[in-house]
Amino acid sequence: MAAWRDFWRRYRRKTSAVIGLALLLLVMLVALVGPWLVSSDPWDIVVRPFLWPGEDPEFPLGSDILGRDILSGIVHGARVSLQIGLAATAAALGIGVTVGAVAGYFRGWPDDLLMRITELFQTIPTFLLAVVLVAIFKPSMLTIIVVISAVTWPAVARLVRAEFLSLREREFVQSCVVIGMSEARIIFQQILPNCLAPIIVMSSILVASAILTESGLSFLGLGDPNLMSWGTMIGIGREAMRTAWYMSALPGIAIVITVLALNLVGEGLNDALNPRLKNR
Amino acid sequence: MNVPLLAIDAIQVLFPTRQGTLRAVDGVSLELRRGETLGLVGESGCGKSTLGKTIVGLVKPTRGSVKLDGAEIVGASRGELRRHRARMQMIFQDPYASLNPRLTVGRIIEEPLGVHNIGNKRERRERAIALAQRVGLHPEAMGRHPHEFSGGQRQRVGIARALALNPELIICDEPVSALDVSVQAQVINLLVDLQREHGLSYLFISHDLSVVQHIADRVAVMYLGKIVEHSPRARLWSQPLHPYTRALIDAVPVPDPEQPGLRDQGLIEGEIPSSIDPPSGCHFRTRCPFAAAVCAEREPPLRKIAEEHWVACHFVERAADGQIRAP
Amino acid sequence: MPPILEVRGLKTQFSSPKGFITVVEDVDFVLEAGATLAIVGESGCGKSVTAMSLLRVLPEPPARIAAGEVLLAGRDLLRLDEDQMRKVRGRDLSMIFQEPMTSLNPVMSIGKQIVEAIREHRAITGQAALEEAVALLERVRIPDAKQRIDEYPHRLSGGMRQRVMIAMALACRPKFLIADEPTTALDVTVQAQILALLARLQSEFGMGMLLITHNLGVVAQIAQRVLVMYAGRIVEEAPVRDLFREPLHPYTEGLLGATPRMHQDADEGARHRLIDIAGIVPLPDQLPPGCAFAPRCPKAFARCHVEQPALLPTHDGRKSACFLTQNSAVTA
Numbered sequence: 021m022a023a024w025r026d027f028w029r030r031y032r033r034k035t036s037a038v039i040g041l042a043l044l045l046l047v048m049l050v051a052l053v054g055p056w057l058v059s060s061d062p063w064d065i066v067v068r069p070f071l072w073p074g075e076d077p078e079f080p081l082g083s084d085i086l087g088r089d090i091l092s093g094i095v096h097g098a099r100v101s102l103q104i105g106l107a108a109t110a111a112a113l114g115i116g117v118t119v120g121a122v123a124g125y126f127r128g129w130p131d132d133l134l135m136r137i138t139e140l141f142q143t144i145p146t147f148l149l150a151v152v153l154v155a156i157f158k159p160s161m162l163t164i165i166v167v168i169s170a171v172t173w174p175a176v177a178r179l180v181r182a183e184f185l186s187l188r189e190r191e192f193v194q195s196c197v198v199i200g201m202s203e204a205r206i207i208f209q210q211i212l213p214n215c216l217a218p219i220i221v222m223s224s225i226l227v228a229s230a231i232l233t234e235s236g237l238s239f240l241g242l243g244d245p246n247l248m249s250w251g252t253m254i255g256i257g258r259e260a261m262r263t264a265w266y267m268s269a270l271p272g273i274a275i276v277i278t279v280l281a282l283n284l285v286g287e288g289l290n291d292a293l294n295p296r297l298k299n300r
Numbered sequence: 301m302n303v304p305l306l307a308i309d310a311i312q313v314l315f316p317t318r319q320g321t322l323r324a325v326d327g328v329s330l331e332l333r334r335g336e337t338l339g340l341v342g343e344s345g346c347g348k349s350t351l352g353k354t355i356v357g358l359v360k361p362t363r364g365s366v367k368l369d370g371a372e373i374v375g376a377s378r379g380e381l382r383r384h385r386a387r388m389q390m391i392f393q394d395p396y397a398s399l400n401p402r403l404t405v406g407r408i409i410e411e412p413l414g415v416h417n418i419g420n421k422r423e424r425r426e427r428a429i430a431l432a433q434r435v436g437l438h439p440e441a442m443g444r445h446p447h448e449f450s451g452g453q454r455q456r457v458g459i460a461r462a463l464a465l466n467p468e469l470i471i472c473d474e475p476v477s478a479l480d481v482s483v484q485a486q487v488i489n490l491l492v493d494l495q496r497e498h499g500l501s502y503l504f505i506s507h508d509l510s511v512v513q514h515i516a517d518r519v520a521v522m523y524l525g526k527i528v529e530h531s532p533r534a535r536l537w538s539q540p541l542h543p544y545t546r547a548l549i550d551a552v553p554v555p556d557p558e559q560p561g562l563r564d565q566g567l568i569e570g571e572i573p574s575s576i577d578p579p580s581g582c583h584f585r586t587r588c589p590f591a592a593a594v595c596a597e598r599e600p601p602l603r604k605i606a607e608e609h610w611v612a613c614h615f616v617e618r619a620a621d622g623q624i625r626a627p
Numbered sequence: 628m629p630p631i632l633e634v635r636g637l638k639t640q641f642s643s644p645k646g647f648i649t650v651v652e653d654v655d656f657v658l659e660a661g662a663t664l665a666i667v668g669e670s671g672c673g674k675s676v677t678a679m680s681l682l683r684v685l686p687e688p689p690a691r692i693a694a695g696e697v698l699l700a701g702r703d704l705l706r707l708d709e710d711q712m713r714k715v716r717g718r719d720l721s722m723i724f725q726e727p728m729t730s731l732n733p734v735m736s737i738g739k740q741i742v743e744a745i746r747e748h749r750a751i752t753g754q755a756a757l758e759e760a761v762a763l764l765e766r767v768r769i770p771d772a773k774q775r776i777d778e779y780p781h782r783l784s785g786g787m788r789q790r791v792m793i794a795m796a797l798a799c800r801p802k803f804l805i806a807d808e809p810t811t812a813l814d815v816t817v818q819a820q821i822l823a824l825l826a827r828l829q830s831e832f833g834m835g836m837l838l839i840t841h842n843l844g845v846v847a848q849i850a851q852r853v854l855v856m857y858a859g860r861i862v863e864e865a866p867v868r869d870l871f872r873e874p875l876h877p878y879t880e881g882l883l884g885a886t887p888r889m890h891q892d893a894d895e896g897a898r899h900r901l902i903d904i905a906g907i908v909p910l911p912d913q914l915p916p917g918c919a920f921a922p923r924c925p926k927a928f929a930r931c932h933v934e935q936p937a938l939l940p941t942h943d944g945r946k947s948a949c950f951l952t953q954n955s956a957v958t959a
Contacts, residue, residue, distance in 0.1 A: 190397050191392040191393070191394055191397045191398035192397060192398050192399050192400045192401075194353075194358055194390075194392070195390070195392060195398055195399075195458070195461070196400075196411070197357070197358055198356050198357070198358065198385065198389060198390045199385060199389070199411065199412040199415055199416075199461075199464075199465070200381075200382045200385035200386065200412075200415050200416060201411075201415045202415075205415075210400055213402050214400070214401065214402055343814035343815060343816060344814050450907045452907065453907070480669035480670055480841065480908075481669060481841065481843070481882055481885050481886055482669060482881060482882060482885045482903060482904040483669075483907070484885065485884075485885035485886075485887075485901040485902065485903040485904070486903040486904075486905075488887070488901055489900060489901055489903055492900075507814070507815065509815070509889060510844075510886070510887040510888060510889050511887050513887065513889050514887035514901065537889055547816060548815060548816065549889070550819070551815045551816045551818065551819035552815060552819075552844065552889060553818075553819070553822070553842065553844030553845045553847065553848045553849075554844055554847060554848070554888065554889065555843040555844040555846070555847050555871065555883070555886050555888060556847055556871060556888065557847045557848075557867050557868045557871050558868070558871075559847075567816070567819050567820055567823055568816050568819075568820075569820075571784050571786050571787070571817060572784075572814065572816075
């Protein structure tokens with residue numbers, strides 16, 4: 021547990037990291053608790069359209085072109101964004117770590133084969149894949165998660181592979197081979213825990229980019245039509261951009277805050293996790 | 301029990317590279333007897349570390365055989381290799397890289413026992429504590445991580461781990477090269493004591509002749525992948541026959557100002573050639589003051605010149621009267 | 628009057644979250660032209676920091692030279708500003724390091740680097756400088772110097788690079804050379820060549836050399852006088868012959884006893900056991916009270932744990948920082 025305390029001490033030295041964490045916790049709080057505090061469904065028309073923020077205290081963020089509560093949309097959107105962001109990242113990590121570990125540890129033909137596959141997936145344009153998948157399957161949360169993880173895992177695989185290639189030659193790994201340890205155990209018990217730091221740092225960035233991608237897809241109308249996501253809201257507000265710019269701006273600000281928070285946390289994690297190497 | 305504990309026969313380890321074949325180990329045969337320490341010395345590129353790693357199974361030889369107590373290791377099945385591993389362990393050079401930084405010292409020492417399913421959890425823990433104490437570590441050390449210890453202490457952890465499976469043979473790959481003199485002495489003394497207590501055999505690999513001479517019973521000198529001379533410790537220093545061995549001994553700065561200094565003698569010229577495409581015939585001929593035409597044409601075989609004394613040089617011979625002549 | 632480099636009361640500190648930590652303290656010595664002084668000690672004893680303090684190449688935060696004087700030809704180097712110091716480096720006082728690869732610029736040919744070193748301090752034409760550079764390479768025994776002059780550092784072996792670094796350091800014929808572990812990273816046979824080269828160049832140029840090393844063998848072969856450092860302080864100073872024959876400080880005794888010696892063990896009889904010094908070197912911010920070596924010293928007594936012994940002259944031009952030797956000096 022002393023390790024956690026040390027980690028926190030190093031983390032909180034960077035003010036921006038602490039701010040990022042606070043913002044992130046705020047967003048998570050909103051996502052968790054918010055939907056119970058605001059009106060049930062963000063798709064419900066509850067008031068006159070084009071209501072500006074601050075005009076009516078019952079609807080502090082105003083209403084959109086059809087009269088839906090924007091605050092409700094933001095709150096539910098938080099949940100959607102975080103769910104998709106986390107799920108897509110988890111899937112990308114699962115695939116990427118496995119591929120990277122196998123390629124980096126065994127090298128030779130498994131490495132060549134897996135790297136060709138990785139390159140293939142890296143060249144797929146995100147939105148094109150989304151359009152294709154949405155055309156084949158119905159647009160849904162699952163489709164988006166699949167799209168995002170499909171284009172994200174290669175970066176994870178590359179990172180993990182690089183770490184494995186270098187760690188595998190280290191003497192402590194050789195020592196495990198010498199005592200007769202099985203390969204699976206070496207990969208998961210010995211090497212993987214030692215490359216967690218860069219993976220963790222990358223994860224926060226991945227969640228941020230997943231949220232951005234999801235917003236983009238929803239904006240284009242490729243997202244789940246039943247979910248009110250921030251991207252959807254921006255898309256809806258697009259038509260009224262000239263006069264009622266708040267309809268797009270407010271969800272846009274929500275995205276910016278969340279992505280910024282994730283990036284700051286990522287930087288903070290990076291600084292907090294790396295100094296251990298300097299402590300020799 | 302006449303079978304040597306370790307018998308290496310014609311081992312070759314060749315690596316293909318873009319510039320040519322890297323001949324890391326180029327035909328080495330050696331024997332190690334039970335309870336003895338065989339020192340392996342040489343400078344960079346001589347292949348001693350690669351040979352050590354080949355013996356312990358980290359590197360696959362291109363050709364040749366390695367027999368542990370008569371049983372062939374090269375090409376052994378996974379199960380067989382695992383059984384051999386329990387009898388043969390390794391101590392590594394870099395105390396900062398040879399321990400998993402995320403594990404506690406106790407875990408590190410226990411690990412070999414867990415891998416081979418020896419004893420239950422409590423028994424393993426007790427054995428690990430006993431090992432740690434034997435190598436001079438406090439039982440409190442068990443819960444700490446490697447980065448909290450000095451280089452010498454980490455090396456002790458590595459030794460305790462190597463002892464866990466009660467091996468008969470330990471390959472020591474430059475175990476003290478990264479340590480300060482006083483710490484080096486601690487670790488060397490520990491290794492000598494452990495050998496006596498447990499009847500261990502060591503293959504002691506080092507570039508430091510003074511250390512090897514102190515700890516080894518017999519010494520083999522390597523140059524560019526080959527053994528050039530091989531003899532009992534005392535004889536190597538009192539009667540070195542191969543020109544490279546002599547050059548190596550002359551080059552070591554002796555910690556005694558009364559001994560002839562480096563300024564006073566003819567030192568060997570030139571640098572070690574690359575192991576890719578080494579000189580033809582005798583690899584040492586490019587730097588040897590006695591090189592002649594035959595040295596470029598034919599490779600000198602490792603010949604027995606006296607009891608327990610082998611040399612690979614065309615000009616070392618035993619005359620009819622029993623006297624040994626060397627260039 | 629032959630030039631000398633005199634160091635008085637050098638104290639170097641490093642800043643840390645807990646304040647300034649003293650890494651080198653109370654270091655005095657005199658370096659004479661034509662002679663070699665060795666500073667020997669294990670890692671963490673402060674010998675490298677001492678050497679770098681003389682040339683002021685330590686990054687000024689986090690390091691700072693808190694006290695002392697470094698007198699060269701009457702000037703205190705510690706009081707000079709950066710411009711003046713730059714004129715001193717290379718011309719009056721030069722340094723070579725352990726790792727030639729990191730000290731040489733990888734994207735510049737070695738010829739260019741030597742020429743730069745020359746023209747830094749002397750106003751001569753590029754052509755003349757190039758000719759001198761070739762001559763220097765020949766002097767440090769690099770074969771085919773005229774062709775090699777255009778090569779890049781990574782094409783050279785470790786020994787070759789070290790020779791290039793020596794050539795650069797000597798390009799302007801400094802009066803003094805600091806060699807910080809110059810051969811530690813090299814093979815034994817190459818080490819011998821480099822040491823012999825340094826010794827030869829030193830007598831040819833009439834330089835004074837400060838040799839930093841952890842290897843007692845190197846000290847015995849090359850140096851005339853030696854300083855032994857422990858935990859940031861000098862604990863013994865003596866002519867080399869005397870130090871090896873009769874070490875005064877228990878740490879020196881321990882170091883000598885811990886060093887394996889070839890000739891001594893060559894006979895068939897039982898091996899002698901190396902003396903090991905129990906314990907480990909204390910960290911600079913965790914020094915024990917009194918003598919820093921006391922916790923590990925087999926001869927320590929009560930006073931040692933309370934009071935720090937000063938480095939005092941004993942006899943025959945020797946100094947020792949140990950109460951035992953000081954007592955005998957008083958009674959002698």
